[in-house]
Each structure stands twice: as C-alpha cells, then as structure tokens.
Amino acid sequence: MNFPFYIARRYLLAKKSHNLINVISAISMTGVGVGALALIVILSVFNGFELVIGKLVNSTTPDLLIETKAGRWIGMKTFPLESLKKIESVQQIVEVIEDDALFRYADKQHIGKIKAVSPNYMDLKILDSLMTEGNALLEANGTYQAVAGAGVAWFLNLRLSGPDLLQVYVPGRGQMSVTNPEKGFNMDIIRLGGVFSSQQDIDNQVIIVPIEFARKLLDLPEKSSSVEVYLNRTGKSEPVRKQIQNAIGPGFTVKDRFEQQETLYNIMRSEKWAIFIILTFVLFMATFNVIGSLTMLVVDKQRDTTILQQLGATQKMIHRLFLFEGLLITLAGGVGGLLLGVIIVWIQQTFGVIRLGDGSGSFIIDAYPVDLQFNDVLLVLTTVMIIGSFSSFVTVQRLLRKIQKRQATD
Numbered sequence: 144m145n146f147p148f149y150i151a152r153r154y155l156l157a158k159k160s161h162n163l164i165n166v167i168s169a170i171s172m173t174g175v176g177v178g179a180l181a182l183i184v185i186l187s188v189f190n191g192f193e194l195v196i197g198k199l200v201n202s203t204t205p206d207l208l209i210e211t212k213a214g215r216w217i218g219m220k221t222f223p224l225e226s227l228k229k230i231e232s233v234q235q236i237v238e239v240i241e242d243d244a245l246f247r248y249a250d251k252q253h254i255g256k257i258k259a260v261s262p263n264y265m266d267l268k269i270l271d272s273l274m275t276e277g278n279a280l281l282e283a284n285g286t287y288q289a290v291a292g293a294g295v296a297w298f299l300n301l302r303l304s305g306p307d308l309l310q311v312y313v314p315g316r317g318q319m320s321v322t323n324p325e326k327g328f329n330m331d332i333i334r335l336g337g338v339f340s341s342q343q344d345i346d347n348q349v350i351i352v353p354i355e356f357a358r359k360l361l362d363l364p365e366k367s368s369s370v371e372v373y374l375n376r377t378g379k380s381e382p383v384r385k386q387i388q389n390a391i392g393p394g395f396t397v398k399d400r401f402e403q404q405e406t407l408y409n410i411m412r413s414e415k416w417a418i419f420i421i422l423t424f425v426l427f428m429a430t431f432n433v434i435g436s437l438t439m440l441v442v443d444k445q446r447d448t449t450i451l452q453q454l455g456a457t458q459k460m461i462h463r464l465f466l467f468e469g470l471l472i473t474l475a476g477g478v479g480g481l482l483l484g485v486i487i488v489w490i491q492q493t494f495g496v497i498r499l500g501d502g503s504g505s506f507i508i509d510a511y512p513v514d515l516q517f518n519d520v521l522l523v524l525t526t527v528m529i530i531g532s533f534s535s536f537v538t539v540q541r542l543l544r545k546i547q548k549r550q551a552t553d
Contacts, residue, residue, distance in 0.1 A: 469535025
C-alpha cells in the first residue's frame with residue numbers, strides 16, 4: 144500500500160487529540176456531501192423537465208422540415224414529392240401552409256396562426272393523444288373542420304356544440320385598401336371539430352385546418368410554405384436528411400428537430416448549466432471547511448510529521464500524506480452525498496413522491512419530473528474531486544511551507 148495514503152487513511156479514521164478536529168472533519172464531509180447531493184438532484188430535475196418539454200415539442204414537430212431559401216412559397220408542381228416518398232425510412236410527407244390569421248367567434252376575436260396540413264397528416268395519429276375535447280378530424284361528412292389549440296379555444300370561448308362557426312381572416316394578396324381595410328382580407332368560415340393541447344406557444348396561437356381550405360382562403364393553388372417529413376421508428380434523421388437534400392437541391396433547407404426548436408433547446412441547456420455553475424460555486428465555498436480541517440490536522444500532527452521525517456520520510460511524502468487526507472475527506476463527503484442524491488432521484492423517478500399541484504390533473508404531469516443520467520453522476524464526482532484537489536493542494540503547500548520556515552528559524 145502507498146505509505147502516504149496508508150497514513151492519511153489512519154488519520155481520517157483515527158480519533159484526533161482534539162475532538163474539535165473530528166467535528167470540523169465531519170462538518171467538512173457534510174458540506175461537500177450536501178453540495179454533491181444538490182448538484183445531482185438539480186441536474187436530474189432539469190433533465191426531467193427537458194425530457195417532458197422535449198416530448199411535448201416532438202409530438203408536434205416533424206422529424207425533418209423542408210423550407211425554401213428563396214421566397215416564401217414552395218411550388219408543389221415542380222417539387223420532387225414522389226421521389227422523396229421512395230426514400231427508405233420515410234413514413235409520411237405532409238404538405239403544410241402556415242400563415243398569420245385573425246380568428247373571430249361570436250363576439251370574440253384573437254390573432255394567431257393557421258396551420259394547414261394535407262389529408263395524410265391525420266394518418267400519423269399525432270393529434271389523437273393530444274385531444275382534450277372533440278375529435279381529431281379535419282373533415283366530417285364532406286365538410287371541413289378545424290382543430291384548435293387549447294389557448295385559442297379559451298380566448299375565443301369556442302364551443303363544439305355551439306351554433307356559431309369560426310371565421311378566419313387572412314391578409315389578401317395585393318388587396319389592402321386604406322379607405323376600407325376590410326377589403327384587404329380574405330375570409331372564410333369553418334366548423335370546429337375539436338381542441339388539442341401540446342405546448343403553450345402552439346396552444347395559444349395555432350388552429351389546424353385542411354390544406355385545401357387554406358389554399359382557397361389564401362388563393363394559393365398548389366402552393367405550400369413548407370413540407371414536413373416523418374420517419375418510421377427505425378429511421379435515423381441524419382442519413383435521410385442527406386438523401387432529401389440531394390434530391391431537392393441547394394434551393395431548399397432541411398432542418399432536424401433540434402434546428403426547428405433551436406432557441407428552446409438552447410434556453411433549457413443554458414439554464415441548466417447556469418444553475419450548475421452557481422451550485423459549483425456553493426460547493427467550492429463548502430470546501431473551505433475542508434481547508435479548516437486540514438489546517439488544524441497539520442498543526443495537530445506536527446509531532447508525528449517530525450518523527451516520520453526522522454525515520455526517513457521526505458518532505459514530498461509528508462506533502463502527499465496531507466494531500467491524500469484532504470482528498471479522502473472530499474471523496475467521502477462527495478460520494479456519500481452523491482449516493483444519497485441518486486437514491487432521492489430514483490425514489491422520485493419511481494414513485495413520484497413530490498407531487499405537482501393537488502392531483503386534480505391541472506398539470507400535464509402529476510409529479511416533479513427527474514431523469515438520472517450517468518454522465519451527470521460522473522460530472523458531479525469529477526467536479527467534487529477537482530475542487531477538493533485544488534483546495535487541498537493549495538492548503539497543504541502553504542501550511543507545510545510555513546512550518547518549514549518556522550523550523551528553519553528555530
């Protein structure tokens with residue numbers, strides 16, 4: 144066994160001559176442990192919320208999104224739609240029109256967006272699990288229907304059984320009139336078929352309608368603003384993305400899910416790492432207890448170190464001895480706190496002990512979401528050891544140098 148490590152382990156476990164040193168060592172371990180516990184729990188909570196938000200976003204976000212670089216509209220007459228359908232792993236290709244719109248229902252008005260989709264969108268069953276009221280149908284008995292976001296339905300006080308129809312206004316192309324603004328809009332009516340709920344930004348703005356309804360309303364026959372590509376379960380987005388890009392040419396962009404929601408994902412990750420940095424600073428402050436413990440231990444063991452030197456121990460060995468002592472205190476506290484944090488996260492992940500709300504179902508999840516990731520465990524342990532190593536090294540170096548100078552003068 145490494146001699147300095149052996150002595151350091153004995154110092155850690157043995158009773159000190161002054162009980163205060165034992166107390167400070169215990170406080171040091173507790174402080175480091177609490178810091179490690181807080182780090183792993185907070186990171187797991189952020190992972191959990193990122194997972195929940197990601198599922199909500201992905202439920203309404205296509206695997207790949209095709210947009211034109213020049214202009215706003217894609218001419219579907221010349222677009223190689225059939226070629227894309229033949230690509231392996233492609234499940235559905237949906238034509239989409241998105242545009243700003245004014246919605247009016249009875250005496251209520253709301254500004255939002257229409258998302259018009261081709262009929263095969265309903266074959267994906269995306270809306271089925273998101274419906275809160277009505278049916279996920281865009282056509283019934285030969286009549287077009289709209290499916291509104293929950294926020295839009297609340298703003299407009301939409302009622303499925305009501306006698307009123309939803310009025311949709313969109314800016315007319317080249318028809319704006321200063322004297323009569325109403326002539327600058329195209330208007331059509333549509334029946335409400337259902338209400339869905341996914342994420343707040345979509346719920347508060349979007350109403351989904353059939354693409355033929357939107358093309359007639361906007362006077363854009365055989366045009367789309369984008370094309371959504373959905374892959375089967377075995378399909379991987381990056382290889383398919385390259386095939387699609389080669390097929391459609393450089394005049395289009397193909398975005399994956401991260402690129403479509405880049406701002407949202409960047410915000411979530413920035414928040415996570417900002418909290419990590421703050422808690423790391425708190426952990427660094429907690430290691431001052433380790434510094435205090437090491438300081439008192441070095442002073443307490445001056446007689447022992449003198450004897451060890453007389454027996455042949457070098458200054459380097461003495462230095463390593465107390466450095467190992469600091470590392471053992473940090474490791475004991477860090478591993479203990481980390482294990483406790485992992486247990487807490489596992490209990491929450493398995494049993495959902497800490498609930499959200501009163502259990503009435505007003506939240507999309509019943510308990511605080513957590514997601515324990517092995518990389519985070521390694522990150523926390525590495526952070527604890529780096530901080531512990533740095534503080535121990537600086538403390539021991541400084542103290543032993545002072546003791547050497549004092550012995551030299553004596």
